[in-house]
Amino acid sequence: MRQEVSSEHEEWVSFQKKIAIEGFETGQDLVTRSVKKQRGGKKIRRRKERERARKSLASEGFDDLEGGEFPPEVWSDEETAAFLEEAYANLPKRDGKRGTNNLRRQRLRWKKKRMYDAKKKYERILEHERRMATRSAVAAACRSIRDTAEDVRMSEKEYQEKMYMQWAKNMVNGQKL
Numbered sequence: 001m002r003q004e005v006s007s008e009h010e011e012w013v014s015f016q017k018k019i020a021i022e023g024f025e026t027g028q029d030l031v032t033r034s035v036k037k038q039r040g041g042k043k044i045r046r047r048k049e050r051e052r053a054r055k056s057l058a059s060e061g062f063d064d065l066e067g068g069e070f071p072p073e074v075w076s077d078e079e080t081a082a083f084l085e086e087a088y089a090n091l092p093k094r095d096g097k098r099g100t101n102n103l104r105r106q107r108l109r110w111k112k113k114r115m116y117d118a119k120k121k122y123e124r125i126l127e128h129e130r131r132m133a134t135r136s137a138v139a140a141a142c143r144s145i146r147d148t149a150e151d152v153r154m155s156e157k158e159y160q161e162k163m164y165m166q167w168a169k170n171m172v173n174g175q176k177l
Helices: 007-019 041-058 077-089 100-176
Strands: none
Touching: none
16 A cells, blocks of 8 residues: 655655755655654654664764754863853842842732722721611611501501491391391
């Protein structure tokens, strides 16, 4: 079974082969790959690692490098010490008091906290006043009902007696007929 390869990929690989430099690994594909996807991730990854290790043995021991990477420069101990001295010499001197930003930050943080607490206290006061206004309105309504209840009871009692008397009168008049 022949695997299909795209023509663009073949052209790209042929171009990479033309510009390839002997002894310099660019990391580009120099072999045409099939369009069909491969499965088995760990297996394929290990196979590629083995192939990369085999190539690295042949390329002077720079086995961790891939395309576009360069081997690290190695400096002697004297050169390293000279570079470090130069770097430390160019650092600016630290003058002035330390910790002022921390104290300022803490001062601002506590100020914000006090403002937040004051705002929450004001909101709690307003909520309490709303609750008490509702509660006092209910209490006032109950009180007004209790104050007028005796008059309402008396008028209801008078109405019931009047209706009873009228019913009794109608019943007595109805028997005489």
